[in-house]
Amino acid sequence: MSTVFTITFGLLVLAGVLTLVRLARGPRTLDRILAVDVLVVLIACGVAVEMAESGRGMNIALLLAITLLGFLGSIGAVRLIEDRKDHR
Structure with a gap:
C-alpha cells in the first residue's frame, strides 16, 4: 500500500x-x-492522503481549516474583481 501513497504524493x-x-x-x-x-x-x-496513510484522523481540524480558508479566500478575491469591473 505504501507504493500507492508514494505515487499519489508524486502526482500531487x-x-x-x-x-x-x-x-x-x-x-x-x-x-x-x-x-x-x-x-x-x-x-x-x-x-487527506497523509491521514489515510498514517491511519489517524488527528488532522481533520487542519483539513477543515485549510478548505474553509481556501473557499473564503476565493470568494473574497472574485468579489473584489467583480467590484472592480462594475466601477469601469
Missing part, C-alpha cells in the same frame, strides 16, 4: 508544480485566483 507534487507555473504565468488575475484555489485543494488532498 506534479500537479502543484504545474499549478505554480500557471500562477506565475497568469495571464489574467482570475487565472491566478483559480490557480491559488487549486493549490489549496491540492494541499488539502495531501493532508
